[in-house]
Amino acid sequence: MTRRITIVGAGLGGTLAAIFLARRGLEVTLYERRPDLRQVVQPAGRSINLALANRGLKPLRRAGLEPEVRKLLTVMRGRMIHPLDGPLDLQPYGQRSHEVIYSVSRPGLNALLLDAAEAAGVRLRFGMRLAEVDLDADRLEFADECGGARESVPLSPCIGADGAGSLLRKALQELPAYAATEDLLSHGYKELSILPNGIGRHRMESNALHIWPRGGYMLIALPNHDGTFTVTLFLPHEGDPSFASLGTPAAVRNFFAAEFPDAAHMIHDLEGSFFANPTGILGTVRCHPWHLDGRLLLLGDAAHAIVPFHGQGMNCAFEDCLELDRCFEAADGDWGQAFAAFSGRRKPNADAIADMALENYVEMRDSVRDPGFLLRQRVAFELEKRFPERFAPRYALVMFRDDVPYAEAQRRGRIQEEILQSLTAGIDDAGAVDYDRAGRMIAMLLEPLPGNGPD
Ligand SMILES: Cc1cc2nc3c(=O)[nH]c(=O)nc-3n(C[C@H](O)[C@H](O)[C@H](O)COP(=O)(O)OP(=O)(O)OC[C@H]3O[C@@H](n4cnc5c(N)ncnc54)[C@H](O)[C@@H]3O)c2cc1C
Secondary structure: OOOEEEEEOOOHHHHHHHHHHHHOOOEEEEEOOOOOOOOOOOOOOOOOEEEEOHHHHHHHHHOOOHHHHHOOOEEEOEEEEOOOOOOOEEEEOOOOOOOOEEEEEHHHHHHHHHHHHHHOOOEEEOOEEEEEEEOOOOEEEEEEOOOOOEEEEEOOOEEEOOOOOOHHHHHHHOOOOOEEEEEEEEEEEEEEEEOOOOOOOOOOOOOOEEEEEOOOOEEEEEEOOOOOEEEEEEEEOOOOOOOOOOOOHHHHHHHHHHHOHHHHOOEOOHHHHHHHOOEEEEEEEEEEOOEEOOOEEEOOHHHHOOOHHHOOHHHHHHHHHHHHHHHHHHOOOOHHHHHHHHHHHHHHHHHHHHHHHHHHHHHHHOHHHOHHHHHHHHHHHHHHHHOOOOOOOHHHHHHOOOOOOHHHHHHHHHHHHHHHHHHHOOOOOHHHOOHHHHHHHHHHHOOOOOOOOOO
């Protein structure tokens, strides 16, 4: 077995994977096309903060990084709904005090991981873009983004953590019988910001994820430590309204004033930022297999990019890293065995969160305003209180229960939705639910949840 490995992509997933493997005594070289983000100013408008949940925290804890990471986090206890008319409505994510998610700065977290990787002995090569993959000759060719020089290194073994547009995945796609799909969403996103008020504080509730649900589109805002909010508009690319229809500063101003009036006056330099910041694309990548024998493995977005509406892409990439570490240990360093075991365990889970993330877009932009959905949510909380050993809302399974794999959360979620639909048919008050019947249905249809609880 080779004690040396190349990882391509020093984003969130690649860097955490490098830390785990370096701590197992491997000689890890991590190549990144961008300059070292700890030394350059980050461009505006590119997903500045992310929602971190238990699933993502657990691998960070196992890597010994939790205390430092916690310093970067802002607690979000629920969704703060901003209706077009009427008062704000805080919908808690869970009903226990620890059932929260966190907002974290992407560059802050990435920088922390890079420091830890360096400390673990990982060799970091910034400004080195993977330019060519030659599977036959077993070579990778990197281009120095500053000088233009080329560097050729052996491919095997290698981990492709080079994100949604992965060049390594594209190389695998050339192989016969390789299956890969990239489904672009018809909606894109644009990042904007809300600055702190005159005394440096947040202008809105800081312990919530703010949502302006408008049916076919939505605006969201996540708090940052420095009193700012990162605001993201999710909107169709075409049609009316769409990024295409918002072609002038006046159109942007009028759209925000009509649809998001309380946000419009808080967003910093709305028209200027709207046209200066890029419009991002969103999509789902599915591919199979994720590995080529013991030579090459895809991880994180390179293997399974998902839409961001469950806030799970990074969390899923971090779970990948922990699973890879386990598989590496169990395979006693045999890369082929480790890569195969990793793919077998993670693929069904990645497929499940990809589906649930797409479903959650409808929930965030539309269902949160629907009385039927809100009723089922209240009943779900009540069922969780009464039958905690078997019932937990799907959102809680995904976001808080790191001991329940995504595929299991999806399976249970489907059964639970049927139970909720059946219990709430024809009623409009959670108090009117027949909870004896609920207990019988739950006992019959849902096995007990794992006993350990989240780690
Ligand atoms: C708008 C938006 C909001 C999101 N919100 C959340 C959220 O709230 N919670 C959450 O969990 N996830 C969220 N995500 C998803 C999350 O950003 C990704 O899942 C996560 O970044 C994946 O990590 P990764 O390391 O696999 O890929 P990336 O973070 O994309 O890292 C890939 C790295 O590879 C490098 N690279 C690419 N090509 C090459 C090359 N040829 N040579 C060398 N280096 C290369 C890139 O420069 C990059 O540094 C969001 C995504 C978007 C777009």
